[in-house]
Amino acid sequence: MLSRSDREIIESSIRDIKDFPKEGIIFKDITTLLGDKKAFKILMNHLEDRYKSYNLDYIAGIDARGFIFGSILADRLNIGFVPIRKKGKLPFTTVAQKYSLEYGFDEVEIHIDAFEEGDRVLLIDDLIATGGTAEAGETLINQVGAICVENCFILELAFLNARDRLKAPVYSVVEIN
Numbered sequence: 001m002l003s004r005s006d007r008e009i010i011e012s013s014i015r016d017i018k019d020f021p022k023e024g025i026i027f028k029d030i031t032t033l034l035g036d037k038k039a040f041k042i043l044m045n046h047l048e049d050r051y052k053s054y055n056l057d058y059i060a061g062i063d064a065r066g067f068i069f070g071s072i073l074a075d076r077l078n079i080g081f082v083p084i085r086k087k088g089k090l091p092f093t094t095v096a097q098k099y100s101l102e103y104g105f106d107e108v109e110i111h112i113d114a115f116e117e118g119d120r121v122l123l124i125d126d127l128i129a130t131g132g133t134a135e136a137g138e139t140l141i142n143q144v145g146a147i148c149v150e151n152c153f154i155l156e157l158a159f160l161n162a163r164d165r166l167k168a169p170v171y172s173v174v175e176i177n
């Protein structure tokens, strides 16, 4: 369990950038969390503690900030890391999933041989907003034969109710209401 004071240390280490990348958006900048060794350590200790009993086979991280938290956690849990990347970046045969953005579409991909059938996978990203990205990631994990056992985010914009879009349980370290 994360204490209230530790959660506050993590939350206050994340910087709000107004009107980025466009007007009306408050961008949650996690670079200040990464640069704060105390907050970063508290976060990674907490994630390790939570997931060490989940009997996971892999962490799947979403391009690009999910790679940072996901690969550290994978190493700490002594398991593998699998990247879910934006279209056109992965070199081997992929499975792709489109998802909608506010205007238009984007697409994420995973290597077709990333997992063995039935592997237990945790999906991780820095933030869930509308849930489109995570939904596509979870679908990809299931499409290539693994089981997405939980979706984990450092931040959840809870007022957007995106967790209802996901099949597996959602855990977010900090919920913003």
Ligand code: AMP
Residues within 6 Å of the ligand: 025, 026, 027, 028, 029, 062, 063, 065, 125, 126, 127, 128, 129, 130, 131, 132, 133, 134, 162
């Ligand atoms: P969504 O698909 O709407 O849930 O958006 C989630 C993805 O977009 C994540 O990969 C986030 O890194 C990024 N994202 C969306 N909204 C924000 C925000 N307000 N601040 C920082 N990143 C965001």
